[in-house]
Amino acid sequence: MTTTEETQITQVNTVTSSSSPNIAFYFQLAVLVIRVIGTAANALIRYPMVASTQHKKHVLIFNQNALDFFSCFSLVINYTVQFFNLSLVGALEYWLCTITISDCLKT
Numbered sequence: 498m499t500t501t502e503e504t505q506i507t508q509v510n511t512v513t514s515s516s517s518p519n520i521a522f523y524f525q526l527a528v529l530v531i532r533v534i535g536t537a538a539n540a541l542i543r544y545p546m547v548a549s550t551q552h553k554k555h556v557l558i559f560n561q562n563a564l565d566f567f568s569c570f571s572l573v574i575n576y577t578v579q580f581f582n583l584s585l586v587g588a589l590e591y592w593l594c595t596i597t598i599s600d601c602l603k604t
Contacts, residue, residue: 528572535569
C-alpha cells in the first residue's frame with residue numbers, strides 16, 4: 498500500500514511542477530500587455546494637455562501623469578528584455594542589462 502501512495506504523490510507533484518512555468522509565462526505576458534496599454538493611455542492624456550496648454554494650469558495632474566508614463570515605459574522595457582531574453586552588447590546595453598537583471602525599476 499505504501500508504494501501506491503508514493504506513486505500517486507509523485508504523479509501529483511509532476512503535474513503541479515509542469516504547470517508552474519505556464520503560469521509564470523502568462524503572468525509576465527499579462528503584465529507586459531497591461532504596461533503597454535498604460536503607456537499608451539498616459540501618452541493619450543499628455544498630448545491634449547500639452548497641445549491646449551492646460552499643463553500650465555494643472556501642474557499636479559501633469560506631473561503625476563509624467564511619473565506614471567515613465568514608470569510604465571521603463572517597466573515595458575524591463576519586461577520586454579526579460580520576456581524575450583534579448584542579448585545586450587555595448588555600453589548602453591550594459592547599463593540596460595544591469596538595470597533589468599537587478600530589477601531596479603520594478604515597483
